[in-house]
Amino acid sequence: MTLTKADLVEAIYKHHDSITKAGAIDAVEAFLRISKENLISGSGLLLSGFGKFCVNDKRQRKGRNPQTGEDLMLDARRVVTFKPSGILRDRVNNG
Template identity: 40%
Template sequence: MTKADLIENVYLKTGFSKKESAEIVETVFDLMKDNLEKGEKIKIAGFGNFVVKDKATRRGRNPQTGDEIEISSRKILTFKPSQVLKAAINGGE
């Protein structure tokens, strides 16, 4: 599913115009992005949790040369689905 598909579904299910539906989807994504950039957790009941985690600097190896390299620290985004979502995906409720 793409962003355009999301906008189309919002348009069909709510009765808003396509322009309003696009603004709604964009606003939701912007809010999520802004909160994640601040390091805040997003918890959507019945769907799951989005969490930004820090990965420490670590040693790695270049697979082509075998040389050791340092992999810099960074932030990663993780998603953990809720039990409700897991059940829906697996055909249960």
């Protein structure tokens, strides 16, 4: 099962008596907007106890079309990677 944005909104709404559903939506949207802006600018996003999202540059490199087997050059690009915290990694592996 995959956790969706709607699931996050619902969980925040249910666990906080003082917040309305609209407030939960605004909070999730604000967090995601700030996170995206930060990553787009090239900065990392560190969430203590959860992990770190980083933006890495990949250089141009040789590739192959899997359908035709033809060699080609893949453009340089930026990718977002995630490194879980030790706490999260231990919890995932040990329940």
